[in-house]
């Protein structure tokens with residue numbers, strides 16, 4: 001016999017410490033966790049047996065068994081699922097694989113009071129130590145000779161040894177119950193806990209009561225939850241199924257239980273979480289919805305089942321038509337799967353639309369969590385583009401509330417033909433952009449795009465309800481044709497008292513000085529307060545997108561910008577006068593460069609030549625001081 005003592009990963013030790021000392025009233029959830037693992041293990045073996053039926057031997061009926069021994073004060077949870085080999089045993093029951101749990105442990109440490117959250121999050125297998133002071137695991141992996149034993153008192157170390165008395169196949173977890181957890185020796189109590197948390201488990205859960213020698217065939221409903229009529233399923237059962245199948249512990253924000261009948265048949269039970277899953281923005285953009293074929297779990301990693309922009313969905317889709325022995329290759333480009341994908345996508349978007357209309361505040365909570373993901377679809381999925389644009393919500397210059405495009409459109413000014421937006425890192429910074437000044441003055445609303453994905457979909461979308469999208473940092477401002485409303489007209493009239501300077505000579509001069517650095521110079525329509533700003537030419541890439549691409553090394557060169565001068569600004573006016581008088585001075589040239597650098601700074605960009613900037617600024621300041629003196 002080889003017996004080895006190993007240490008838990010540091011995080012596990014910390015977690016066990018929290019778990020063991022938790023003065024937590026909901027300790028019963030340990031059973032939910034162990035049954036959930038047993039059920040997963042059976043699902044996994046059932047799948048492997050599709051291609052390798054020998055793995056099942058003559059034991060094809062999956063079951064989970066609870067057995068009590070009052071004398072020994074033990075409760076065992078066994079399954080005839082896939083089992084574990086030595087490496088898996090050490091990896092799975094010695095470390096924390098799930099990033100969610102790891103993050104949870106970190107969180108708990110920072111707030112000692114957080115122990116009550118254990119029930120909410122669930123800590124999987126380790127929750128056994130809430131009720132047991134010693135846990136033994138005997139296991140044999142399906143198809144392998146060697147069995148293994150794992151044992152620990154949850155204090156830093158565990159023991160692993162080979163084991164001849166391990167079950168034929170699968171895993172048996174024995175809990176040596178703590179003094180204050182003896183209630184889990186009672187059949188009635190176990191039955192109650194199973195009903196509460198594990199009734200949705202599709203595999204029969206048997207109960208063997210050691211004392212009375214009773215053996216109940218099944219204490220749960222033992223049918224797949226999604227196959228039952230909605231009216232037979234309670235909210236609690238729906239919720240527990242979500243926790244089990246998503247390995248999540250928040251409450252679902254929305255659920256969708258449906259059956260599609262017709263040419264192809266499938267059922268679905270899908271959930272949208274109320275909290276952001278940890279891997280939401282992982283570059284793999286993995287789907288987590290489980291694919292079943294006629295109640296048999298196939299995979300939770302099927303790229304073709306749902307579009308990546310719905311990767312926040314959790315739950316199950318169960319097809320009646322796919323062959324049971326579907327391989328990865330068969331799933332690729334499978335027309336049946338493609339139909340399921342588009343059918344489910346439409347259903348989900350339709351349901352979201354209903355929510356958006358009927359419960360707009362609640363919908364905003366969803367949007368804050370998953371809007372940035374859903375918007376990827378605007379870019380990727382032309383077939384759902386309209387629907388997705390309808391679902392999209394944005395911040396705008398009109399106030400703090402999120403707005404839909406339809407609402408934006410209803411507020412558009414007479415003569416306004418485009419939906420204006422500005423994109424950048426964050427709302428606060430965007431609101432200070434000089435390019436917004438003219439829009440604010442004419443009362444034209446501008447959408448504030450702050451998700452990186454906004455830069456991408458705006459480059460492919462033609463428009464919304466016949467209206468095109470236009471960045472306020474690109475091209476002309478198009479403000480001339482827009483009729484300002486009465487108040488704003490009055491404001492404008494006030495401003496007009498001071499007439500614009502004739503800046504044509506200044507424009508020509510600056511253009512000449514900066515000809516190597518910018519594409520053009522012009523008098524601005526969009527500025528009211530700032531002296532200068534930069535904009536991109538109509539055909540050029542949006543400035544923010546350009547910055548994003550450069551950051552990610554997807555772009556090397558920068559398109560040359562257009563420098564706009566504000567003819568209402570006193571600095572520009574003075575310069576216009578001065579250039580009129582004498583355009584040959586070195587000082588005037590310095591000023592032209594400084595104007596450009598100033599515009600760059602306003603844009604949040606780094607200066608290409610800070611040294612020259614500093615020298616010019618010093619020179620101009622010095623002259624300013626000496627004339628004053």
Ligand code: ADP
Pocket residue numbers: 033037038041079081082083084092093098123124125126170171247
């Ligand atoms: P999770 O179930 O979320 O992965 P757990 O802590 O509950 O986290 O379990 C850790 C891992 O241990 C599981 O992912 C699984 O690989 C393994 N495991 C636990 N119980 C069993 C079991 N009864 N049969 C086979 N593997 C198991």
Ligand code: MG
Pocket residue numbers: 033036037124125
């Ligand atoms: Mg688990």
